[in-house]
Amino acid sequence: MTICFGLPGKVYLVGAGPGSSKLLTLRALELLQSADVVFHDDLVSSEVVAMIPSRTAVYNVGKRCGIKKITQDEIHRRMISAARSGQTVVRLKGGDPLIFGRTGEEIRALRAARIEFEIVPGVTAATAAAAAAEITLTDRKHGSKLVLASNHRCAGRKGHTWPTDAANNATLVFYMPGRDFGPLCVELGANGVNEDTPCVLVSQAARPEQQVLRTSLRWLPTIAPLSAPSVLIIGAVAAEATGESTGNVDAGETFENLETQEATIALGEPDDVAVQ
Numbered sequence: 404m405t406i407c408f409g410l411p412g413k414v415y416l417v418g419a420g421p422g423s424s425k426l427l428t429l430r431a432l433e434l435l436q437s438a439d440v441v442f443h444d445d446l447v448s449s450e451v452v453a454m455i456p457s458r459t460a461v462y463n464v465g466k467r468c469g470i471k472k473i474t475q476d477e478i479h480r481r482m483i484s485a486a487r488s489g490q491t492v493v494r495l496k497g498g499d500p501l502i503f504g505r506t507g508e509e510i511r512a513l514r515a516a517r518i519e520f521e522i523v524p525g526v527t528a529a530t531a532a533a534a535a536a537e538i539t540l541t542d543r544k545h546g547s548k549l550v551l552a553s554n555h556r557c558a559g560r561k562g563h564t565w566p567t568d569a570a571n572n573a574t575l576v577f578y579m580p581g582r583d584f585g586p587l588c589v590e591l592g593a594n595g596v597n598e599d600t601p602c603v604l605v606s607q608a609a610r611p612e613q614q615v616l617r618t619s620l621r622w623l624p625t626i627a628p629l630s631a632p633s634v635l636i637i638g639a640v641a642a643e644a645t646g647e648s649t650g651n652v653d654a655g656e657t658f659e660n661l662e663t664q665e666a667t668i669a670l671g672e673p674d675d676v677a678v679q
């Protein structure tokens with residue numbers, strides 16, 4: 404047990420953004436430059452880690468491809484112990500700390516230990532990927548729902564249950580999309596999502612190696628996955644994405660079709676007017 408005679412330190416749960424140090428918030432940069440100790444995830448880019456002064460103690464506590472370097476409980480224990488000894492602790496996470504970052508568990512541990520903390524948001528992968536593909540995630544022409552989902556499937560864990568209008572009226576963004584898109588396409592198809600629905604896969608958004616690949620739900624299972632980390636955006640908004648296309652997708656043509664469908668609905672045509 405650490406006995407603290409001075410004031411206890413504070414823990415900052417900070418978003419590092421998707422990769423480029425230019426996408427760090429001013430608050431994140433300020434904290435990285437004044438912290439005594441930084442615990443960061445694997446997803447934090449080397450460009451961001453390089454912004455931390457050499458006098459600071461820096462620990463990579465990430466896990467990659469399921470290989471844990473350190474348990475979540477051990478991360479809690481180390482953060483709490485450093486704060487109790489009066490240190491300023493930065494817990495640095497890729498993207499935004501509140502999106503698929505296990506920050507909820509860290510908040511609960513810090514509260515239980517009565518350690519003061521502050522959360523600093525960051526640019527999440529979904530918006531970085533949308534910027535890379537030059538699309539909006541919400542577009543009033545294509546519905547008004549945005550779903551951030553994880554496609555990470557542990558052994559034995561079932562897939563998602565989607566609302567019946569899933570991607571036909573929403574944009575779905577899959578974090579941790581994996582390498583085999585087949586099961587997801589089957590699941591979405593079974594929930595009524597049209598196989599012509601445009602998709603865009605964005606790898607290493609906001610990093611020098613960034614790649615953007617356009618396709619459709621029909622062709623998605625046939626594409627070679629891009630390097631991790633990547634996110635998969637599914638929905639009408641993806642038709643306007645820039646980037647390479649695969650699977651005989653022509654974004655312009657698909658977009659025209661979607662425009663026709665929109666116009667048909669707006670004019671109140673009968674339900675049996677088929678729009679391909």
Ligand code: SAH
Pocket residue numbers: 421422446496497498499500501502503504526527528529531532577578579580605606607608609610632633634
């Ligand atoms: N908290 C993070 C997400 C952590 S989950 C955030 O807000 O972005 C990890 C997943 O995020 C990865 O598997 C990948 O799907 C996505 N991701 C993180 N950084 C990315 C990047 N630069 N480009 C594309 N996807 C990224």
